Amino acid sequence: MNPPRLEACYFSDGSSTAWRWRRLAAVLTSSARLHCPDWHIHVVSLPWQRLPTPHGSDAHIANTQKLDYWNTLVQQATDGEQILLIDADTFITRPLDALWDLPFDLAYAVRTHFMHYTINGGVIALRVSARVRDFMARWAAENRAMLADAKYHRRWKEKYGGINQAALGALLELHVHKDLGLHVLTVPCQEWNCEESAWAQFDPHSTRIVHVKGRLRKAVFPSSIKHKQGADVEPLVALWKAEEQRASARREGAA
Numbered sequence: 001m002n003p004p005r006l007e008a009c010y011f012s013d014g015s016s017t018a019w020r021w022r023r024l025a026a027v028l029t030s031s032a033r034l035h036c037p038d039w040h041i042h043v044v045s046l047p048w049q050r051l052p053t054p055h056g057s058d059a060h061i062a063n064t065q066k067l068d069y070w071n072t073l074v075q076q077a078t079d080g081e082q083i084l085l086i087d088a089d090t091f092i093t094r095p096l097d098a099l100w101d102l103p104f105d106l107a108y109a110v111r112t113h114f115m116h117y118t119i120n121g122g123v124i125a126l127r128v129s130a131r132v133r134d135f136m137a138r139w140a141a142e143n144r145a146m147l148a149d150a151k152y153h154r155r156w157k158e159k160y161g162g163i164n165q166a167a168l169g170a171l172l173e174l175h176v177h178k179d180l181g182l183h184v185l186t187v188p189c190q191e192w193n194c195e196e197s198a199w200a201q202f203d204p205h206s207t208r209i210v211h212v213k214g215r216l217r218k219a220v221f222p223s224s225i226k227h228k229q230g231a232d233v234e235p236l237v238a239l240w241k242a243e244e245q246r247a248s249a250r251r252e253g254a255a
Contacts, residue, residue: 082125
């Protein structure tokens with residue numbers, strides 16, 4: 001059995017925010033190597049590609065390219081491989097090996113504390129099989145359909161947000177996974193994808209992945225304008241900065 005894989009991508013597009021993504025990716029890589037020493041860790045920079053869309057949204061384009069990349073990885077993987085597809089604006093706080101003790105073909109994180117959207121698609125775990133490849137191909141195709149049709153996307157965005165999440169939500173509601181015989185499992189954001197709905201419930205003894213988005217990202221990268229970060233993200237900012245310092249020290253030690 002090959003070791004589990006952690007796969008993430010970000011875009012080195014020369015934009016004003018590219019430096020932030022490089023730092024976020026470096027922290028994800030460093031924290032993953034610390035807590036998952038036996039895993040294959042692959043965090044890659046991709047070139048930005050302008051895709052035609054009526055949305056006019058760079059975020060939708062980037063997320064579409066990310067999902068296309070994820071789908072390509074899965075299509076090329078061999079049966080039985082264990083792959084964690086993860087956003088580059090995350091970092092690891094505890095070992096992830098317990099994930100593979102859970103019964104699933106594909107697992108995704110859900111918000112257990114009230115928010116409008118229930119899914120966060122930034123952490124997807126899967127065991128590769130023909131069924132999983134089929135589902136990933138359909139997810140990428142659904143996402144592309146929504147990128148090309150703003151009205152169709154809006155129908156699902158109102159319930160699931162984003163574009164990856166809207167496409168995933170549509171497939172789940174249409175029971176595509178059931179038609180494929182896919183065992184889909186939901187895991188709590190508080191443990192596996194700690195984002196805005198779960199920051200206040202962060203627990204160093206249970207949380208394994210933190211998602212650096214929204215207010216947390218603004219607090220990690222404060223602008224010249226005074227930003228009130230909020231007490232719920234203060235310990236997460238400290239953790240992220242400490243990991244960045246460790247990553248920097250490792251690089252200097254290896255030089």
